[in-house]
Amino acid sequence: xYPSGEPHIGHLKVYSVGDAIAHFHRRTGRRVxxxxxxxxxxxxxxxxxxxxxxxxxxxxxxAIREFQRQFRAWGISIDWSREFGTHEPRYYHWTQxxxxxxxxxxxxxxKEAAVKWCPKDQTVLANEQVINGHCERCGSEVExxxxxxxxxRITDYADRLLDDLDRIHWPEYVKTMQRNWxxxxxxxxxxxxxxxxxxxxxxxxxxxxxxxxxxxxVMAPEHPDVLRLAHGTPxxxxxxxxxxxxxxxxxxxxxxxxxxxxxxFLGRHVTNPVNGARLPMYVADYVLMEYGTGAIxxxxxxxxxxxxxxxxxxxPIKRVVGGHDELPYVGDGPIVHSHPEFDGLHNxxxxxxxxxxxxxxxxxxxSVNYRLRDWLVSRQRYWGCPIPIxxxxxxxxxxxxxxxxxxxxxxxxxxxxxxxxxxxxxDEWVRVRCxxxxxxxxxxxxxxxxxxxxxxxxxxxxxxTNDDAAWDPAVLRRWMPVDQYIGGVEHAILHLMYARFFTxxxxxxxxxxxxxxxxxLFTQGMITKDGAKMSKSKGNVVSPQAIVDRYGADTARAYIxxxxxxxxxxxxxxxxxxxxxxxxxRLWRLCAVTADAIGQDPEPLPGEGLQGDxxxxxxxxxxxxxxxxxxxxxxxAFNSAIARVMELYNDCSRLRxxxxxxxxxxxxxTAASLLFPFAPHTAADAYHLLTGxxxxxxxxxxPDQSLLERETYELVCQVNGKVRDRVQAATGASEDELVAxxxxxxxxxxxxxxxxxxxxxxxxxxxxxxxxx
RNA sequence: GCCCGGGUGGUGGAACGGUAGACACGGGGCCCUCAAAAGGCCCUGUCCGAAAGGGCGUGCGGGUUCGAAUCCCGCCCCGGGCACCA
Numbered sequence: 129x130y131p132s133g134e135p136h137i138g139h140l141k142v143y144s145v146g147d148a149i150a151h152f153h154r155r156t157g158r159r160v161x162x163x164x165x166x167x168x169x170x171x172x173x174x175x176x177x178x179x180x181x182x183x184x185x186x187x188x189x190x191a192i193r194e195f196q197r198q199f200r201a202w203g204i205s206i207d208w209s210r211e212f213g214t215h216e217p218r219y220y221h222w223t224q225x226x227x228x229x230x231x232x233x234x235x236x237x238x239k240e241a242a243v244k245w246c247p248k249d250q251t252v253l254a255n256e257q258v259i260n261g262h263c264e265r266c267g268s269e270v271e272x273x274x275x276x277x278x279x280x281r282i283t284d285y286a287d288r289l290l291d292d293l294d295r296i297h298w299p300e301y302v303k304t305m306q307r308n309w310x311x312x313x314x315x316x317x318x319x320x321x322x323x324x325x326x327x328x329x330x331x332x333x334x335x336x337x338x339x340x341x342x343x344x345x346v347m348a349p350e351h352p353d354v355l356r357l358a359h360g361t362p363x364x365x366x367x368x369x370x371x372x373x374x375x376x377x378x379x380x381x382x383x384x385x386x387x388x389x390x391x392x393f394l395g396r397h398v399t400n401p402v403n404g405a406r407l408p409m410y411v412a413d414y415v416l417m418e419y420g421t422g423a424i425x426x427x428x429x430x431x432x433x434x435x436x437x438x439x440x441x442x443x444p445i446k447r448v449v450g451g452h453d454e455l456p457y458v459g460d461g462p463i464v465h466s467h468p469e470f471d472g473l474h475n476x477x478x479x480x481x482x483x484x485x486x487x488x489x490x491x492x493x494x495s496v497n498y499r500l501r502d503w504l505v506s507r508q509r510y511w512g513c514p515i516p517i518x519x520x521x522x523x524x525x526x527x528x529x530x531x532x533x534x535x536x537x538x539x540x541x542x543x544x545x546x547x548x549x550x551x552x553x554x555d556e557w558v559r560v561r562c563x564x565x566x567x568x569x570x571x572x573x574x575x576x577x578x579x580x581x582x583x584x585x586x587x588x589x590x591x592x593t594n595d596d597a598a599w600d601p602a603v604l605r606r607w608m609p610v611d612q613y614i615g616g617v618e619h620a621i622l623h624l625m626y627a628r629f630f631t632x633x634x635x636x637x638x639x640x641x642x643x644x645x646x647x648x649l650f651t652q653g654m655i656t657k658d659g660a661k662m663s664k665s666k667g668n669v670v671s672p673q674a675i676v677d678r679y680g681a682d683t684a685r686a687y688i689x690x691x692x693x694x695x696x697x698x699x700x701x702x703x704x705x706x707x708x709x710x711x712x713x714r715l716w717r718l719c720a721v722t723a724d725a726i727g728q729d730p731e732p733l734p735g736e737g738l739q740g741d742x743x744x745x746x747x748x749x750x751x752x753x754x755x756x757x758x759x760x761x762x763x764x765a766f767n768s769a770i771a772r773v774m775e776l777y778n779d780c781s782r783l784r785x786x787x788x789x790x791x792x793x794x795x796x797x798t799a800a801s802l803l804f805p806f807a808p809h810t811a812a813d814a815y816h817l818l819t820g821x822x823x824x825x826x827x828x829x830x831p832d833q834s835l836l837e838r839e840t841y842e843l844v845c846q847v848n849g850k851v852r853d854r855v856q857a858a859t860g861a862s863e864d865e866l867v868a869x870x871x872x873x874x875x876x877x878x879x880x881x882x883x884x885x886x887x888x889x890x891x892x893x894x895x896x897x898x899x900x901x
Numbered sequence: 902g903c904c905c906g907g908g909u910g911g912u913g914g915a916a917c918g919g920u921a922g923a924c925a926c927g928g929g930g931c932c933c934u935c936a937a938a939a940g941g942c943c944c945u946g947u948c949c950g951a952a953a954g955g956g957c958g959u960g961c962g963g964g965u966u967c968g969a970a971u972c973c974c975g976c977c978c979c980g981g982g983c984a985c986c987a
Contacts, residue, residue: 301905308983385985419986433985499986703926771924844920849968851920889967895919899967
């Protein structure tokens with residue numbers, strides 16, 4: 129968790145789910161690594177500190193203590209020996225080490241680029257942290273700035289990040305989000321030449337089959353050549369005016385797809401390489417500088433945006449793909465009006481042929497474009513991991529030698545954001561000798577994005593106390609990958625993409641041996657109150673602390689699992705909590721009075737030769753074991769699992785006076801044992817009362833097969849698909865015998881009377897369906 | 902616009918193509934109590950019927966099947982993601 133403030137109901141949910149899984153797997157014989165740590169650097173913690181007037185370190189440590197206290201109160205089975213915070217030097221030492229590995233491999237680099245700037249948080253942001261033009265953290269509208277910044281070369285991994293999604297067991301919608309974000313498009317790069325200036329302009333297109341339909345050419349307002357092209361033409365002033373206006377427009381206005389298309393003629397032309405056509409050049413804000421080459425060929429006949437533009441400016445519209453629909457036509461069909469070599473071909477087949485053809489002439493080639501950009505990792509903020517680089521006038525960017533790590537974040541008093549890193553003011557810290565030439569150098573003063581810290585913490589958990597290295601590769605070979613990752617959807621393209629990138633890069637560099645960090649991902653749904661997201665401003669916050677104070681941790685945990693399927697959103701109900709509280713009380717009390725009355729027995733096994741209610745209750749217990757195990761293994765059907773335990777308890781309560789003490793003890797001990805992953809304190813105590821044993825040291829129960837099988841069962845008798853009766857049938861009965869039983873059932877006779885049975889469907893163990901006419 | 906989820910009683914939800922509504926909440930009745938709380942027992946989809954039983958029912962309309970909440974086709978509504986990406 130981010131340690132800011134205190135745990136909320138969402139934390140209670142994730143860790144209740146995680147703990148249930150951890151307990152279940154431990155008792156099925158697995159070694160379970162169930163760790164805890166704090167994503168302590170970054171904007172949430174720092175902003176919280178600024179607001180409360182404390183130093184970020186103080187407020188972070190305070191929040192961590194509160195999280196620890198509550199997690200212990202909840203009784204989550206965490207291996208505390210592996211605990212750490214990402215803000216501790218013993219952790220970020222290795223964050224810096226990883227940074228240097230990436231730097232040395234050319235995967236971390238510095239460059240000047242148009243970047244996203246949050247005016248409120250006073251820092252640059254990664255593309256992933258800009259949601260619809262707004263800062264992911266504070267919601268402010270972001271601005272564009274031209275700055276030199278640090279990047280990680282995640283784009284080198286675009287194809288692998290995309291392809292390997294097929295190998296991991298993640299919810300399909302999360303994979304889809306990542307695929308969308310990576311945004312791989314296959315097509316071609318084709319060069320259009322501006323003869324007037326003698327400059328070649330490559331464009332990217334996914335539709336090389338429509339090259340013959342290009343009737344004009346458009347450049348983004350940010351394209352560096354726009355003013356140069358217009359220079360000296362009668363359109364120069366108009367172009368300058370348009371560009372000035374376009375670049376001051378907000379991302380939101382600019383991105384509005386409903387907005388009418390606007391643009392200005394540049395007074396120049398390019399030549400279409402496939403047919404020599406002279407195409408007028410325009411500048412228009414519907415073309416984006418950050419995608420492709422910042423320039424496009426416009427095919428109004430087969431692109432809706434180009435069509436709208438052509439209509440507005442009376443530009444020619446040409447059909448080059450046949451079809452019955454009106455233009456613009458974006459579907460498939462035969463190539464027309466293009467070139468004798470391609471006319472008549474299906475457009476999909478023509479794509480490759482046209483690309484080969486222009487490639488042979490040196491005017492273009494097949495190409496792939498991605499939406500994914502390199503990850504901008506530097507931040508102009510105080511509370512983050514220092515970047516272990518020294519700037520030297522002579523040597524350039526010099527990595528801090530590994531034996532000098534960690535570069536410790538200095539304690540400074542003025543850490544408020546101010547548009548450049550507050551660390552720049554820590555003069556003594558900044559001034560340092562260049563590790564290479566010894567001349568006076570300056571430390572890098574930007575800090576790392578928090579998402580860098582969290583991109584490898586799962587690796588550190590495996591070898592958390594290693595002082596000599598980030599980890600021992602042999603230890604990681606045993607634990608990695610993470611078998612089950614649990615978290616919210618909000619990380620779908622941020623953390624979950626970055627962590628995959630780190631894993632692949634570190635494996636490529638020889639430090640790791642896995643391609644994917646998280647084999648299975650489970651995304652839990654949100655808990656709402658009265659149908660709305662909980663928030664302080666709405667005053668509908670349910671605090672886990674208050675629930676635990678009132679009902680105890682078991683009720684809080686079991687209720688949250690009982691409320692519904694954990695991957696779906698669920699609405700909090702105070703009455704529902706009450707119900708689970710009463711159930712736990714009933715179960716515990718019956719166990720206590722039973723133990724009191726009949727004493728403990730460490731081997732709560734059902735005896736031989738059970739009959740009547742004893743047999744029925746023992747069977748119910750075996751059935752519950754079978755059902756709960758099924759609900760846990762591979763599925764996260766905790767709500768159903770708890771319901772099965774409730775049913776077993778209900779039978780115990782109903783039959784308690786009719787059965788032998790051993791039978792009741794067995795059934796109740798089974799209920800407690802099955803309940804343990806969801807309500808560990810109650811269940812462990814109840815189990816101990818009955819057996820004198822610790823349930824967490826017991827293997828997960830296994831149902832007695834002979835109790836799962838029965839000599840007779842209730843046969844459902846259907847006529848024409850409708851249930852008409854139910855009769856007892858012997859388990860091994862033949863199909864003919866079952867049909868006979870069915871026909872003999874009184875209410876079946878009433879429905880087949882006077883009709884002919886034309887078909888008999890027999891499902892042994894279940895039902896007989898007679899088709900009567 | 903495109904891509905994912907989801908739509909089942911008063912409510913949360915359960916159902917390998919095979920008894921729809923498990924389990925729980927809420928509601929009703931009763932027991933215990935001087936009374937209440939707590940606890941216990943029973944009823945609770947809907948309509949017809951005294952009952953036995955029957956009709957109708959899983960967003961809507963079709964289809965496949967002996968049999969569909971479940972599979973297929975076409976819609977509607979809710980939630981989420983993506984979206985001037987060439």
